[in-house]
Amino acid sequence: MSDNLQNRGGQDRSRINMHEKWEVQYWTKELGVTEEELANAVKEAGNSADAVRQHISGTRH
Template identity: 60%
Template sequence: MTDNLTKRGQPDRSKINMHEAHEVKYWTRALGVTREELQKAAEKVGNSAAAVRKELGKEADAQ
């Protein structure tokens, strides 16, 4: 997702930015996890959405 909220292009959903509240909100809802679970997974495998999904066992839920 983009950090610049004025940009109208498609958000980059391949990365998770834990420093942006709107992204944390999106990813916790999309993956059905808590912020803490998301943070722990991102710290372990990095900010790649695919890697975080895999770590959380959510790869079948991929968009």
């Protein structure tokens, strides 16, 4: 089943999909990071939104 691009809210906000441009845009705005920072956080912490939030907050001390 493919993504419905008209539904920008996303069905699963617990995961970050770096392969969908609109999700990357959503998460960079939501977390206040650049696309590069988001990609690095997902690479380090995995695609769990909670893990990425923790990773980002831990690197901003």
